[in-house]
Every structure is written in structure tokens, then in C-alpha cells.
Amino acid sequence: MAKNSFLDWDVVANNNTDAGGIFIGEGCPPSNINNSEREIMAQLKAGLDGKVVYAAKSGNYTAVLNDNNAVLRFTAAATLSLTAVATLVANWHVIVVADGGDVTVDPNASETIDGATTIIIPNGYSALIISNGSAFFTNKMWSIVQPKATMAFGQCRLSLSGANLLLSRFSGQLLTINGVHYSIPSAGITLAPTALTPSTLYYIYAFMSGATMTLEASATAPAVDATTGISIKTADATRTLVGMARPVTGPAWSDTVKQRFVRSWYNDPGVSLFSNFTANRATTSTSYVELNSEIRSEFLNWSGEVVQANAAGSVISGAANGQNRTSLAFDGTTTEPGGSQATLTNSDTVPFSAQAMKSGLSEGYHYVTLIGLVSSGTGTWISDVDGRRTSISGRVSR
Known part of the structure; x- marks a missing residue:
């Protein structure tokens, strides 16, 4: 059998009587020696890699024939263009390391790599690229994080x-x-x-x-x-x-x-809300009104989130046996379940609290505020010191 590559060579020296079909046994023509040397050189070039060559790249680069068996380390986002596969020949290969940014691998013209016109090697990963003489392929290691399936990331x-x-x-x-x-x-x-x-x-x-x-x-x-x-x-x-x-x-x-x-949108832990009155706020209204807009806690809400809100503080009635009612409200003056009512003698100060659990809000902007009414006289919601100061706290989360 003709020895057409170094893999066909025999470990027994006397059995190596040809090189690519060129007879080199005893009595061969002198010209066969010259021709066999040339054949051996061609076989070594086609069948053996040279030493591994390391090259750092900080920008776009076009891989050429002499890059065979190289390790190309990209220290920034870049595009690696591949010379025509016919020029690079079969078995040409490189290792590409993305170490500073994503590396886009772009074969020549309409040629493909793993069946695609381009691939992206994400930063922190590497891929072996090899030519079969008509297209390029990888060892698929990059596809661990860049699958063709519909995997999605939001890290x-x-x-x-x-x-x-x-x-x-x-x-x-x-x-x-x-x-x-x-x-x-x-x-x-x-x-x-x-x-x-x-x-x-x-x-x-x-x-x-x-x-x-x-x-x-x-x-x-x-x-x-x-x-x-x-x-x-x-x-x-x-x-x-x-x-x-x-x-x-x-x-x-x-x-x-x-x-x-x-x-x-991704990995949102939810948000906390807090606001308080900086001055006493009063009303004589016998129907619910917003006591003052300064206590609004404004927020953005994703569809499907739930808002938990609590209000606490102190109130004073300006009428004998007057009633002060307090409730939380969202985006207006509609009461929420969990409000409070206090019946007071003239000038009494008593604590109050109100709670709300709100779902179903549309996506986007909203606010939670404090509304109140009195049965008669003037009701006042206190702001003067901690322990009596009227405030709202809350939490918005999925």
C-alpha cells in the first residue's frame, strides 16, 4: 500500500519502501530520492501542525493560512474574519479566546461556520475553529453559552x-x-x-x-x-x-x-416607599379628600405587582365628639379597605393607622396617598414629632 501520509509510515524502517507511491527501495533511480524528499515535505506540511503560536489581538483581525494551530486571544470586543476556506485548506484550525469582549467570527462571503453565517463567542469563553476544506466548524464549546435553541439570559x-x-x-x-x-x-x-x-x-x-x-x-x-x-x-x-x-x-x-x-425588568428586588407630612394638615371636608399631596409616595409598577402600604400618625378633632376618618388611596380619593375612624372630644389627639394591599394596578406610574374626612369641625393630622408624625410606608414587589 502506498504511503500517502505520515500515518502510513511504518515503525520498521525497512518496510518504508515508498513515499506517496515513489519507490525508494534498493536500486531505485536516483531521481526517486529527490522526488521522495519533496513528497515527504508535502506530507509533513499537510499532516503535521507547527508549534502552537500565541497572538494577542486588541481589535478586528483576518485569519490567514499561517495562523494554522494558533491561539488568538482577543482582549477587546472584535470581529475575526476568516479567509476563504479554499485558501485555508482542509484541517486548518485555530483556537479563539474572548478575553475582553465578545468575538464575532465571520467567514468569507457566503461561507458558513457551524451552518451559520456568523457566530459570537461570548466574553470569557473560547472555541476551536477548524476547516474541512469547504466550510468551518467549531468544537461547540461556545454553544454552552450561545446555543441555537431559544435559551435567553437576563443576568x-x-x-x-x-x-x-x-x-x-x-x-x-x-x-x-x-x-x-x-x-x-x-x-x-x-x-x-x-x-x-x-x-x-x-x-x-x-x-x-x-x-x-x-x-x-x-x-x-x-x-x-x-x-x-x-x-x-x-x-x-x-x-x-x-x-x-x-x-x-x-x-x-x-x-x-x-x-x-x-x-x-430583570432581577428587580422590589422597592420600598416612605413619605410623611412636614406640617400639620387639616380639612373641614365631610367627604374624603386628599389631605395634602406632599405625602404622596410615587412609584412605577410592573404589571402583576402587589403594593402593600401602611399609614400611621395622630389626629385632632376640632369638634366635640367629632369623627376623623382616614384611609389610604391610590391615584385619587377612592378609599381602600383597612382605613380607620377616631371619635374624639374637642382637641383630643389620638393615634390612627390604616393599611392597604393593592393588586391589579396597570403598568406604569402610580401613587399612594392619605385621604380623610371629618363629621364636623376641623380635623388635623399631626406632623410635629416622631411618634405622632403622620407618614406612609410601603412596598412594591412581584
């Missing part, structure tokens, strides 16, 4: 950091955008409220601007992507929902116990 949380919104990593680093899993930068990505309209609800979406993950604020509501099952900007799968926010005058972002105007 992030949106919060307020300084003056800007910040999308940061949480329990991982991947976010699915348009069916592809991208690594969130270690420092996160930010969004300023520049040119936004105060008191407007904005949904916050993440998208890829080239190789850079970016945030945008949009008044367009989200919808569920039928392919991936994640929430996206309606009719635009390139935008993945990561939160919602409502700027205040400035414009500026706000996230305080009185104004919970930044909510994360």
Missing part, C-alpha cells in the same frame, strides 16, 4: 448610579438581544436623561450598536418576542427590555423613597 439589573441609569451585571454577565447572547461590559452601560420629557414614562431597552451594547429610552411599550420569549420593544427584536424610568424636572432621573422612578 443584569437596572439602577440609578449618580445622575445616570446603569445596567450592570447580576448573577452572571449575559443578556440576550435579538436571539444572541452578549456579554455586558464589566463596568456596565449608562444612560443620561438628556433631552427626555419630564413626567413621561420611558421603557429602557438594550441594543447593540456595532459591537457596543447601548441603552435607549423609548415611550414604545414592550411586547413578548414569539421566538425567544423575552420582552422586546414592540415590533423591534433588536431592542431587549431591561427596565423603565420616569424623569423628573431637569430632566433628571429619580429613585428615592418618595419617588421610585427607576425599575429593573
